[in-house]
Amino acid sequence: MSATGSFMDDLSPVAKGALQLVFVGIIYIGFAFYNSVVIPAVAAVVPGRIPLHVKPLEKFTTTDKVFIVAAKVVTALFVYHVYQFTVNTELSRMSVDFFDVAAVLTALKWFPLHLAILIMVYDFFYTLFHWALHWPPIYPLIHKHHHRQMAPFRGNSDAINDHPIEYISGEYLHLFALYVLTRLVPAGQVHAITAILFIFIGGTLASLNHTRVNFHIPYMFNVNSHDYHHRQPRVNFGQYVMFWDWVFGTYQAEGSLPADKRAALQKKAKEEAEKIQ
Ligand SMILES: [Zn+2]
Numbered sequence: 679m680s681a682t683g684s685f686m687d688d689l690s691p692v693a694k695g696a697l698q699l700v701f702v703g704i705i706y707i708g709f710a711f712y713n714s715v716v717i718p719a720v721a722a723v724v725p726g727r728i729p730l731h732v733k734p735l736e737k738f739t740t741t742d743k744v745f746i747v748a749a750k751v752v753t754a755l756f757v758y759h760v761y762q763f764t765v766n767t768e769l770s771r772m773s774v775d776f777f778d779v780a781a782v783l784t785a786l787k788w789f790p791l792h793l794a795i796l797i798m799v800y801d802f803f804y805t806l807f808h809w810a811l812h813w814p815p816i817y818p819l820i821h822k823h824h825h826r827q828m829a830p831f832r833g834n835s836d837a838i839n840d841h842p843i844e845y846i847s848g849e850y851l852h853l854f855a856l857y858v859l860t861r862l863v864p865a866g867q868v869h870a871i872t873a874i875l876f877i878f879i880g881g882t883l884a885s886l887n888h889t890r891v892n893f894h895i896p897y898m899f900n901v902n903s904h905d906y907h908h909r910q911p912r913v914n915f916g917q918y919v920m921f922w923d924w925v926f927g928t929y930q931a932e933g934s935l936p937a938d939k940r941a942a943l944q945k946k947a948k949e950e951a952e953k954i955q
Pocket residue numbers: 824830837888904908
């Protein structure tokens with residue numbers, strides 16, 4: 679182990695390259711796991727489906743496919759950087775020993791609070807960032823790509839079908855949220871398992887946001903809020919919770935407006951999107 683604490687530093691370039699390839703492969707399997715196990719499991723216990731209001735984007739273009747592959751590679755890098763941050767315990771102030779039962783139990787005991795902080799910190803910045811991506815001068819350059827899909831249904835393939843600038847920012851914001859959490863709570867209270875659970879739960883919720891599964895946890899999470907955003911891009915900028923939209927006045931529940939007003943707003947949003955194409 680070198681002074682920087684990364685075992686990668688001691689490997690030959692070939693071994694390092696091979697390990698990185700294996701790592702990207704594991705991340706690919708992770709995405710397949712969401713698509714074929716996690717989302718179908720949630721869909722099996724949540725019977726409701728969000729009706730299709732508009733025609734979905736059914737065929738991926740080459741750009742879609744390239745962006746999805748790029749997102750998976752970025753995810754591998756991101757997971758590796760979370761690992762590096764975590765094991766650098768002087769910086770991360772985290773516990774990393776999985777055999778230290780007391781430390782694991784302490785982290786799990788505090789996990790509900792830690793998760794709430796992580797999500798609140800994450801979504802504060804994500805909501806503002808996402809809102810900024812809708813600013814007309816930059817919208818066509820980055821975020822318009824994601825909104826070509828007006829009725830997401832594929833789960834994580836539709837979730838990660840983002841321009842790389844958007845995807846990299848969204849991913850690394852999780853690492854920033856983790857950094858903030860470890861500044862706010864006593865050293866050692868956050869464990870590596872906290873980071874693993876946060877990333878897993880985040881991936882699950884972001885994937886669910888791009889399905890037709892009508893999954894919602896009252897006052898916390900609602901797939902329909904993000905689905906509505908894909909059709910009505912002036913509201914609901916949050917990723918996991920709509921709390922900051924509620925604070926900023928940009929939250930709107932789909933059913934809260936009469937159908938005619940909703941249709942008029944949707945038409946207006948569509949016309950505006952076409953104008954800046
Ligand atoms: Zn989306």
